[in-house]
Amino acid sequence: MGNQERLLHNLQERIKELTALHKAVRVVQDSAKSSSEVLQDIVGLLPPAWQYPEVTAARIVFGGREFVTSNFRPTPWVQSAPIKTNAGQNGTIEVVYLEEKPPEVEGPFLAEERDLINSLADSVSSYLDRKQAETALRQTHERLQALSQRLMDVQEQERRHLSRDLHDEIGQALTAVKMNLQTLQRGIDAPHIAPSLSDSINIIDHIMQHVRDLSLDLRPSLLDDLGLVSAVRWYVTRQAERAGWEADILAEDSLSHLPADMAVTCYRVVQEAVTNAMRHARAHHVSVALHKDDRELSIAVRDDGVGFDVMHAQQRAAQGQSLGLLGMEERIRLLEGRLSIRSSPGTGTEVTASIPLPLRTCGKE
Ligand SMILES: Nc1ncnc2c1ncn2[C@@H]1O[C@H](COP(=O)(O)OP(=O)(O)O)[C@@H](O)[C@H]1O
Ligand SMILES: [Mg+2]
Numbered sequence: 001m002g003n004q005e006r007l008l009h010n011l012q013e014r015i016k017e018l019t020a021l022h023k024a025v026r027v028v029q030d031s032a033k034s035s036s037e038v039l040q041d042i043v044g045l046l047p048p049a050w051q052y053p054e055v056t057a058a059r060i061v062f063g064g065r066e067f068v069t070s071n072f073r074p075t076p077w078v079q080s081a082p083i084k085t086n087a088g089q090n091g092t093i094e095v096v097y098l099e100e101k102p103p104e105v106e107g108p109f110l111a112e113e114r115d116l117i118n119s120l121a122d123s124v125s126s127y128l129d130r131k132q133a134e135t136a137l138r139q140t141h142e143r144l145q146a147l148s149q150r151l152m153d154v155q156e157q158e159r160r161h162l163s164r165d166l167h168d169e170i171g172q173a174l175t176a177v178k179m180n181l182q183t184l185q186r187g188i189d190a191p192h193i194a195p196s197l198s199d200s201i202n203i204i205d206h207i208m209q210h211v212r213d214l215s216l217d218l219r220p221s222l223l224d225d226l227g228l229v230s231a232v233r234w235y236v237t238r239q240a241e242r243a244g245w246e247a248d249i250l251a252e253d254s255l256s257h258l259p260a261d262m263a264v265t266c267y268r269v270v271q272e273a274v275t276n277a278m279r280h281a282r283a284h285h286v287s288v289a290l291h292k293d294d295r296e297l298s299i300a301v302r303d304d305g306v307g308f309d310v311m312h313a314q315q316r317a318a319q320g321q322s323l324g325l326l327g328m329e330e331r332i333r334l335l336e337g338r339l340s341i342r343s344s345p346g347t348g349t350e351v352t353a354s355i356p357l358p359l360r361t362c363g364k365e
Contacts, residue, residue, distance in 0.1 A: 013051060017116045020049035022103055028127040035131050039067045042124060046095050050113055055098040062091030062128070071098065079109045082122035085128045093121050149334055156219070156264055163218035166211050174211065176251045178204045220267075227256030228263040229290065232270050236288050243278045251290040258297070262355060265331045266290065266299055269339075272302035273351040281305025281349060296337075296354045304348040310341050328353070 001009065027033070027041045039060050046058035047069060057072040063085055075096045095117060096288035101108035178201060185197050221232035229251045236278070242245035258266070268287055277286050283305035285292045291298045325341070332339040337355035 011113065013110070014043065016049045017112055019043045020116065023145055024123055028123055030075065035128065036065070037069070038127065039065075039124070042093075043067045045359060046093070046097055046117075046120070049116060050095055050097075051108075052097060052101055052103065055101075057096050058099060059094045059096075060091065060124070061094075062124075063089055072096070073098070075099075077108050079106060079113060079117055081117045083128070085132065086196070087129075087132055089128070093117055093124065093305050100348065104120060116355070133345070145334070148330055152331065152334065160224075163215045163221070166215040166218070167221070170211050171208065171215070174204055174208045178208070179243050223263065223267055224317060228258055228266055229253055229256050231267055231268050231288065232288065235267075235271060236274055239274050239278055245283055248285075248287045250288070252292060252322035255290050255292050259358060260351055262335060262357075265335055265355065267298065268331055269299055269328050269351075269353055270301060272328050276303070277305060279347065280308065283348065292357070298354040298357050299352065301351045302348060307343040307345050307347045308336045309345055310343050 004351055013325055024042055027038055027045070030038070033041070039062060043058045043060050045055050047056035050056045052228050057069045058085070059072050060067045060068075073096075075098055077097035077100065078094050079096075080092050080094040083093060095109075095113070097108055105111040181197055181201050181204070185194070185201070193364045220235065222229050223234060233249050236247050238247050270290075274286060274288065277283050281303045283303035286301070286303045289298075291300075313322070313325060316322060317324075329339050332353045334353060335355045337352070337353055339353040341349065342353050343349035
């Protein structure tokens, strides 16, 4: 080879190597591909980058699996580089010549080919690390989500259970005691115990009211019996009476036919937002709107109270200092919806959420 020919040949070799590097970078960045697909693609990029592509084959061995070019067979002329992941898994990238070639720096291989195979092994190692980290993160996320769903379900079940017990068992026992006391009150003519009797009846009335409130707060039977809209109307009206604000409620009756998990989520979100308005906002007016179209269900709860610094409250909530805002977000997220809270000190607060409807309820009503 003349001088100029050699230069040209070298240049062509460098171009081939660079091309392989560029293509490899693109392959490892393709997040749509599985790791097997990526390793198979990389194997295919190797032979064209070496000096004698027509007699070159390649193999990647990793995690008990082998990825090879179709012409691969073991030969004495091999250049290889190790793949090492942070998780301690090892593998190799190998390039082989299928026939003997003139000696170069490393057997028949060039120094630049050594650099190239090392770089590719490094990219593959860091690709595999990233892939493993992504998988671990996704699994953790899925586990947490499943746990959180389970906790919500258990909480709902227990609330319903407690609510029924309070209403049925305790409520009825109290009613029976009250009736007995009233019978006594009518039947005996003993002025010295009359005041205690009527006092006892008053106390029982008081406890009965308290038990009824507790039971309703835990889980209004309306939600199970008459659906979301009735439960929300009842709840908001009752809170407004207690707090002395005006409330308006905009809800379409079609919303009553919702899947149970959605109805519970909506009710709990409204309940939390309204309770927050009552506890923290010092509002005069609260409005609740529920709306449904064929794609999604939306909730909006607005108050005209003092407002708050949402970022700050969310940070405190993330540190475990409060549960309400987190609980709303989590419930909505489990149904793949979105929740946003708009507020700043001095203005009122607006909590809005939307939840995509499952396909089966679309177009009904
Ligand atoms: N509607 C609201 N108006 C004013 N402040 C609110 C409102 N909603 C929430 N906040 C503020 O955000 C904080 C966190 O709310 P939340 O997570 O529901 O916890 P909690 O109600 O138990 O305090 C509240 O302590 C309150 O300072
Ligand atoms: Mg709260």
